[in-house]
Amino acid sequence: MEEDTRDRPIPSGTAASTPAAQNGCSRQLTDDEVDRYSRQMIVPGMGKEGQLRLINSRVLIIGAGGLGCPAAQYIAGAGIGTVGIVDGDVVETSNLHRQVGHATSRIGMKKVESLITHLRGLNPLPSYIPYPTHLTPQNAAEIISQYDLIMDCTDNPATRYLISDMCVLLGKPLVSAASIQKSGQLIVLNCPPTPQGLVDGNYAPCYRCCFRKPPPPSSMVSCGEAGIMGPVVGMMGVAQAGEAIKILASALHIPPRPLADDDATPERNLRQPTLLIYTYDLESAVGPYSFRALRMGGRRRNCFACGEGSTLTLEGVQAGSPNYEQFCSMPTSRASLPQEERITAAAYHAAKERGELSEHILLDTREKEHFSFGSIEGAVNVPFGKVLMKAAAIMRDGGSGRDILPVEAGDRDAPIFVVCRTGLDSQETVEKLKELGLDDGGKRKIVDIAGGMRAWKQDVDPSFPFI
Structure with a gap:
C-alpha cells in the first residue's frame, strides 16, 4: 500500500518548482477535478492548461488570520495542488469577526490546524501542510524554498521585510497585503523573480524597493489596538488570492528568458507594479468604499536586498544580519521610565x-x-x-x-x-x-x-x- 504523504513537508532541496509544476503536465484531469473546477476552467484565459498549472503549483500562505483566511479559502477552492500555512498563534474569540476560516468550536486550537480543518471541508483534493510556528530568520529559507509563490498575510513590518528578502534570495514571487482599521493595500512583488543585482531594464521591485523605510514605531499598532473592519481585511485577502491564481495559471512566475546577444532591449514580460489601496468609509451612507491604484517604480539600483552590490545572503539572514526588529524599531514592553x-x-x-x-x-x-x-x-x-x-x-x-x-x-x-x-x-x-x-x-x-x-x-x- 502506498504511503500517504499528503500533509508531510517535502525535504529542503527537492524540486518544488519544476518546469512541469510551472507549465502544467501531460496528465488528464480526473472526473472529480472536472466537476469541481469546471466553472473556473471555462473562463477565458484559464482552460484546462491553466487548471493543470494550478494543480501542480505550491503556494505558501504566511499568516492564518484576517488576510490568510479568505486568501486560503479561494486558493484552496481554485485547486492549488499544495497549500502550506505558517502561523504560530491560536484561535481567540476576538478573531472570529474577520478570520472566517476559524470557528467558535475551534477556539484555543492552533490557527494552522483550524484553518486546514476548514479548507478540507471546502476542498479535500489539495495537500495541506501546516507549519504551527512563527516565521523567523532561522526557519524562513527552509520553509519558503519549497513553494512556487508566497503570500504575505502577516501583520507586522519586521516579518514583511524578512519575507520579501527571502523571496529575493530564493527567487519566489510575492503577493503582499496589509490592512488596519478601515483601509488596506495590496502589491505584487518580485514577479517574475530576477537575480540580485540585475537592475538594467524594467524588473519587478521587492518590498524594500517600494518601502525603503519602515513606518515610525509610534504608528505600528496592531488590530487589537487600532481595530479592524472584517470586510476590509477580507477584501484584501480575496484580492491576494486573485493575484496568486492569475500568476500561477498564466505561468507569470517563470523568470524571464536570458538575453540573447542580438537583443536590443531586455524582455519586459511584467506589468507596471501597482499598489492597490482600498478604503472603507464607515461613517458615510453614500459611496461606502473606494479603490485607488498607485503606480510604483521598478527595481531600485541601490536597493539593499535586490540592487547592485547587495550584501544580503541566506547565511547572513540566518545569522541575524540584518536585524529585522531593530531595523523596524519594533516597540517592546520594556519600561523606559524610571x-x-x-x-x-x-x-x-x-x-x-x-x-x-x-x-x-x-x-x-x-x-x-x-x-x-x-x-x-x-x-x-x-x-x-x-x-x-x-x-x-x-x-x-x-x-x-x-x-x-x-x-x-x-x-x-x-x-x-x-x-x-x-x-x-x-x-x-x-x-x-x-x-x-x-x-x-x-x-x-x-x-x-x-x-x-x-x-x-x-x-x-x-x-x-x-x-
Whole structure:
C-alpha cells in the first residue's frame, strides 16, 4: 500500500518548482477535478492548461488570520495542488469577526490546524501542510524554498521585510497585503523573480524597493489596538488570492528568458507594479468604499536586498544580519521610565481608596472607542494621537503645555497619572508632558500606571471590559 504523504513537508532541496509544476503536465484531469473546477476552467484565459498549472503549483500562505483566511479559502477552492500555512498563534474569540476560516468550536486550537480543518471541508483534493510556528530568520529559507509563490498575510513590518528578502534570495514571487482599521493595500512583488543585482531594464521591485523605510514605531499598532473592519481585511485577502491564481495559471512566475546577444532591449514580460489601496468609509451612507491604484517604480539600483552590490545572503539572514526588529524599531514592553515615575494599577487603586489621591488628574490616552467601553472613575480622555499632535503644534508654534489637558482637568498643579491600554503609550505621554514643562522642573508629579487597563483588569477589577 502506498504511503500517504499528503500533509508531510517535502525535504529542503527537492524540486518544488519544476518546469512541469510551472507549465502544467501531460496528465488528464480526473472526473472529480472536472466537476469541481469546471466553472473556473471555462473562463477565458484559464482552460484546462491553466487548471493543470494550478494543480501542480505550491503556494505558501504566511499568516492564518484576517488576510490568510479568505486568501486560503479561494486558493484552496481554485485547486492549488499544495497549500502550506505558517502561523504560530491560536484561535481567540476576538478573531472570529474577520478570520472566517476559524470557528467558535475551534477556539484555543492552533490557527494552522483550524484553518486546514476548514479548507478540507471546502476542498479535500489539495495537500495541506501546516507549519504551527512563527516565521523567523532561522526557519524562513527552509520553509519558503519549497513553494512556487508566497503570500504575505502577516501583520507586522519586521516579518514583511524578512519575507520579501527571502523571496529575493530564493527567487519566489510575492503577493503582499496589509490592512488596519478601515483601509488596506495590496502589491505584487518580485514577479517574475530576477537575480540580485540585475537592475538594467524594467524588473519587478521587492518590498524594500517600494518601502525603503519602515513606518515610525509610534504608528505600528496592531488590530487589537487600532481595530479592524472584517470586510476590509477580507477584501484584501480575496484580492491576494486573485493575484496568486492569475500568476500561477498564466505561468507569470517563470523568470524571464536570458538575453540573447542580438537583443536590443531586455524582455519586459511584467506589468507596471501597482499598489492597490482600498478604503472603507464607515461613517458615510453614500459611496461606502473606494479603490485607488498607485503606480510604483521598478527595481531600485541601490536597493539593499535586490540592487547592485547587495550584501544580503541566506547565511547572513540566518545569522541575524540584518536585524529585522531593530531595523523596524519594533516597540517592546520594556519600561523606559524610571521606577519613581511609575505606579502599579493595584498601588494606584489602593492609594485612591485610602484617600491619598483626592487631588489628582487621571489622563486616559486610549482612543475614544476603547474609552467608551469603560474607564477608571474620574478619568478624562485624551487619545494618544491627539497628545502627539498637540505636543508637536506647541513645540512648533509655541503655547502652553497645559493646552494638552482637557478643560475638565482644570488649571491645577495636581499630580497627573497617565493610563493607556497596555502601558506603552502612557509612558511616551509622560515623557511628552515633561518635555513640555508640565512637571514644573520636577516639582509636579507625572506618573505612568504600569500595564495600563490590562493590568487594571488583571489586578484590580476582573469585570472590567478590556477591549
